[in-house]
Amino acid sequence: MKERTPKERLYWLLKLFKSRLIDMDYFCNEFHITFDHDTDYDELTSKENLLFEDLARSAARFSGSLEDHLNYPKVYATQDEINNKVTAILEELNI
DSSP, X not given: OOOOOHHHHHHHHHHHHHTTOXXXXXXXXXXXXXXXXXXXXXXXXXXXXXXXXXXXXXXXXXXXXXXXXXXXTTTSBOHHHHXXXXXXXXXXXXX
């Protein structure tokens, strides 16, 4: 089986998350690493680049820990923030 390109992997991760086949922590970690470290940005459309960059920035700062959010307000992204960004991307890109 052929390995996915980074762009294909980003779409695959979004589809897995949409179908609830991966958890929030895993999704955020993999999306951030794939976008920030593996993706050739020239292979993305300007819309994909804008949407994915925003999500990757938030995903890199995601914490599911209430304690983190209480101790460091506005430092970490919440589940709701990630869910809202993913929902917007799914709608915008018709995934």
